[in-house]
Amino acid sequence: MGFDASVISGVVKFIEPHFNLTKLQLGWSVSCLTLTATLAMMIAGPISDAIGRITVLKYAAILYFVSAIGSALAPNFQVLIIARMIGGLGVGSSLIIAPMYIAEISPPQMRGRMVSFNQLNIVIGISVAFFTNYLILQLGASVKDWVGALDLSENNWRWMLGLEIIPAIVYFFSLIFVPRSPRWLIMQQKYDEAFIVMKRAVGEDTAKKEIEIIKESIHANIKKDKVPLKELFKPALKLVLTIGIVVAVLQQITGINSVFFYAPMIFEQSGIGTNASFSQAILVGLTNLVFTLVAIWLIDKLGRKPLLIFGLAGITISMFVLAAGFNSATYKLTETSIQQLPSEINKQNLLQIKDQTFSNDVQYKKALKDILENDVVKEFQSDLIAGAINTNPLLILIGILGFVASFAVSIGPVMWVLFSELFPNAVRGLAISFVGFINSGISFTVQLVFPWELETLGSAGTFLLYGIFGAIGFVLIMILLPETKGKSLEELEKILVKK
DSSP states (O other), rough: HHHHHHGGGHHHHHHHHHTOOOOHHHHHHHHHHHHHHHHHHHHHHHHHHHOOOHHHHHHHHHHHHHHHHHHOOSSSSHHHHHHHHHHHHHHHHHHHHHHHHHHSSGGGHHHHHHHHHHHHHHHHHHHHHHHHHHHHHHTTTTTOOHHHHTTTTTTHHHHHHHHHHHHHHHHHHHHHHSSOOOOHHHHTTTHHHHHHHHHHHHHHHHHHHHHHHHHHHHHHOOOOOOOGGGGSSSSGHHHHHHHHHHHHHHHHHHOOHHHHHHHHHHHTTTTOEEEEEHHHHEEEEEHHHHHHHHHHHTTTOOOOOHHHHHHHHHHHHHHHHHHHHTOOOEEOOOOOHHHHHHHSHHHHHHHGGGTTBBHHHHHHHHHHHHHHHHHHHHTTTHHHTTTTESOHHHHHHHHHHHHHHHHHTTTTHHHHHHHHHHEEEEEEHHHHHHHHHHHHHHHHHHHHHHHHHHHHHHHHHHHHHHHHHHHHHHHHHHHHOOTTTTTOOOHHHHHSSSO
């Protein structure tokens, strides 16, 4: 899932000139997956109740496979979007059903750790996608015959997307060996098979007790009336719903998926060139992985609120560092830098702005579009920026890695833990679905508008905006959120729900 969602980060640079996309179309190519993933998250649970958790995950694997084939072979932008949206259905299904299955089959004393592995594996998938994108880019630069035969140079982005075929196939056939959920089997009154699976997980005696408990729980839930949405908006739940919405919005509005899905594009804005931007994207994945492990280790030691406060402070500072780094950049093409640009660029036209200093990237890019063809600017933007920019790329790298580390150790994993703790039992499922839907909506919007923001507000303005959102979130968390560590769900309900 992590691989399929983030592999697009290496693709956006190449599909923009290939399909001659506008900035919003480019954003749509990234965000369309989130749109269908949100739809899948809403329907995957009920479907899995009908046909089984493992069956849904097998269909998700098939969707990943179809998406990979369709994306890699897409003859036009419309087909690429459709293929990406098919993959989004797999992403949304996996995001909901995989942790559900893990929780249902894990022994109680291991459940938290095992569900955490799901998030860890998603992060590993993101890291692998950054690495394979870089590997394909490097292989494309090789002069070996087999590289030319595979067309890794001209169609590198197609290979990046098509590589998802491999994990999709491995995932599908691995699921053949995974037993069905014992809880689902009990729901279907297949008690003998449920007992066999449960006995393998927890032993015979415990399995008998667990099956009886699950039977009672399922019977009790059948008798319960469905909770209407209006229950969430009662005055008693005002505080917990406010906290849930703040956290859901905050996790995405500070720009994490802009970084994960556009990392090479961001690094290119610092003038380091295409190869370096892809290699630095690998550092983003590794930083995310390391600090996710740190979060898993610390969340029950330090508590939720300290991690959030520390992380949001880091997010805000990192975004301000990025804004300052890009704000200090100037852009000037000299005679020498113009001559070093690729031959496909009309250098005679560039002489019109030779030795002219631009104080920000918005002005510089506008000047380029006035004197060069639009498709040339799109295709060679990295070279045109690298040839003109005067800034400190190390400062940009530190800002990005600081942001990812702060996110991964705090609001990234902590949000889902908080959602499971904040809401009263009677409305927990509905409330988590509601705030999760808001979270996905913000994520979709951030991904969609990011390329447009870079073009309109510039790099400095975009990251300054994210930093302001982080600062607002820091204040709101300080004021609104109580510490939930070590408190039972009943204790939290007394604190947060006003009777």
